[in-house]
Amino acid sequence: MDHTMKLSTLLLSSAALLVAGAAYAADLPAKKAAPAAAPTGCAAFGAGYIAIPGGDTCLKISGYVQGNTTYKSNQARGTAPYGLAGDYGLQFDAKNQTEAGTVASTIYIEDNATTDAYVSLGGLTAGKADSILDIGGGYNKSGDAYGNHIGTLAYSAAVGSSTLSVAAVTAQDSNSTSTMAASRPDLQAMLATSAGPLKVNVGMASHEVVGGTSGSAQGFAFIGKAKFDAGVASIMGYAAYANGASAYLGAGKLADSAADASALSSGTTYQAQIDIPVGKNDSIGIFGESISSKQDATSYSKTQYAAALKHTIASGLWMRPEIYTETVNGVIANGAYLRIERDF
Numbered sequence: 001m002d003h004t005m006k007l008s009t010l011l012l013s014s015a016a017l018l019v020a021g022a023a024y025a026a027d028l029p030a031k032k033a034a035p036a037a038a039p040t041g042c043a044a045f046g047a048g049y050i051a052i053p054g055g056d057t058c059l060k061i062s063g064y065v066q067g068n069t070t071y072k073s074n075q076a077r078g079t080a081p082y083g084l085a086g087d088y089g090l091q092f093d094a095k096n097q098t099e100a101g102t103v104a105s106t107i108y109i110e111d112n113a114t115t116d117a118y119v120s121l122g123g124l125t126a127g128k129a130d131s132i133l134d135i136g137g138g139y140n141k142s143g144d145a146y147g148n149h150i151g152t153l154a155y156s157a158a159v160g161s162s163t164l165s166v167a168a169v170t171a172q173d174s175n176s177t178s179t180m181a182a183s184r185p186d187l188q189a190m191l192a193t194s195a196g197p198l199k200v201n202v203g204m205a206s207h208e209v210v211g212g213t214s215g216s217a218q219g220f221a222f223i224g225k226a227k228f229d230a231g232v233a234s235i236m237g238y239a240a241y242a243n244g245a246s247a248y249l250g251a252g253k254l255a256d257s258a259a260d261a262s263a264l265s266s267g268t269t270y271q272a273q274i275d276i277p278v279g280k281n282d283s284i285g286i287f288g289e290s291i292s293s294k295q296d297a298t299s300y301s302k303t304q305y306a307a308a309l310k311h312t313i314a315s316g317l318w319m320r321p322e323i324y325t326e327t328v329n330g331v332i333a334n335g336a337y338l339r340i341e342r343d344f
Helices: 003-027
Strands: 058-072 082-098 101-110 113-121 124-130 149-159 162-169 186-195 198-210 216-229 234-243 266-278 282-295 298-314 317-328 331-343
Antiparallel strands (some): 058 331, 101 113, 113 124, 124 149, 149 162, 198 216, 282 298, 317 331
């Protein structure tokens, strides 16, 4: 047999072995590929959190999108009485467990501005956050009790069945020029407690008043709120008193002091609100507010009454038409709002 015939025989034998091996392999059970890593739930932190692949951090994304249609009578010439606008809020909450406890951080963006940016561990919160004195009621458009988001270093702890919170926050100046800035943060304290359907919040703030030309003084404010849920209706009452700290009265504040800080402003805010459930997801709300403040011969006064119907269209989608009347320093104006909002 020559070399050519030997080579042909070898090639044919190899091909036969390959075919037989392939046929045998086809009869074996196929191995499934390992599934790709997928986000998992973080049950310890509640609904909506998912694990970020490659680490131990859990993330939750939430927010809202809303359309606002407004009308207000008695506007000055050149000022449109109506408004058509949209707003949004987007919140990122990140949490993970550490040897020191749960570390959490929140970033909240509203209309291209950072409303909140803070980190917390246990009862400690540091960053830009909602004030611990943000306990006011009222509707988002008609009522505006104190509650802006500010630089905060706060701590909360349980005291029996109550919660005590203390904070140092960016000074809430209501003076009109940057030269009147306080030299220290505002100091705040808040006690929250409940007894069955009754919830009560009592808080206070200390504020340094700096005169425009000379002098300084210590201002203060007291804030309280009681809410009673009777099932057929929810009733809320709110009150605030400020002396030399009128920023804590909400909208319509006067300057805290005169040029030399000798005459401090003082004022009060009162609110009352009733919410009545209608059906499973709807409610009717009635709201009233009174604000008055005075400094020497200068005074400010405002009263407002509003009624609203909140109607749930679908899960996470609701609308609230609202009508109101207000009197500001003797000038009467009427208005209406229509808010359509999707929460997610």
